[in-house]
Amino acid sequence: EPQLVESGGDSVQPGGSLRLSCIASGFTFSASAMTWVRQAPGQGLRWVSTITNYGDNTYYTDSVKGRFTIFRENSKNTLSLQMNSLRAEDTAVYFCAKSRPGTGSYELWGQGTLVTVSS
Amino acid sequence: EIVLTQSPGTLSLSPGERATLSCRASQTISSNFLAWYQQKPGQAPRLLIYTASSRAPGTPDRFSGSGSGTEFTLTISRLEPEDFAVYYCQQFGGSPRYSFGQGTKLEIK
Secondary structure (H helix, E strand, O other): OOEEEEEOOOEEOOOOOEEEEEEEEOOOHHHOOEEEEEEOOOOOEEEEEEEOOOOOOEEEOHHHOOOEEEEEEHHHOEEEEEEOOOOHHHOEEEEEEEEEOOOOEEEEEOOOEEEEEOO | OOOEEEEOOEEEEOOOOOEEEEEEEOOOOHHHOEEEEEEOOOOOOEEEEEOOOEEOOOOOOOEEEEEEOOEEEEEEOOOOHHHOOEEEEEEEOOOOOEEEOOOEEEEEO
């Protein structure tokens, strides 16, 4: 059964760094574009970043450009998000999601991992 | 920048009734790259509809999507108790590359 499992969420001080990971199973990871979506407490969904299947193209929402880096290791079925210079407004549950090919939608989601940025 | 505006913010209906949720885009969404998701408390979102009108595997046929250009609709023909949740629309291809609407909460009346 296809599955995504995130980890790495933690409580960190403003200005700090954190790396999130998402381990995929049950599907051909190297054939799938992957995305991070976040949801602040009590708020809606916000797209964060997307990486193409071989990692040759990456995309970011403006608020994280220059601070976050998305990357993947297809040999380990792992998606990662390196988050630097964290701000209070980065506090959210971070979901990884698998793209449904050719549709611009996300057909498989992980359970999410909580990042809290607070002093 | 494409902004997706969902209406209403909250919809109060009873089981068995028909629900109509709207998603309006500030610019035309190319190739109808518009999706709908359902999210229940404490859970990850679930893909219901992609490319405006195609049901994702496992989506019951009481859910249907329609629309094109800037106006899109998610319709639930007869509400079941498990349908009460928050629904989001999402676009691909504009600027920013992906974005979500703010959500519509469907609550039991």
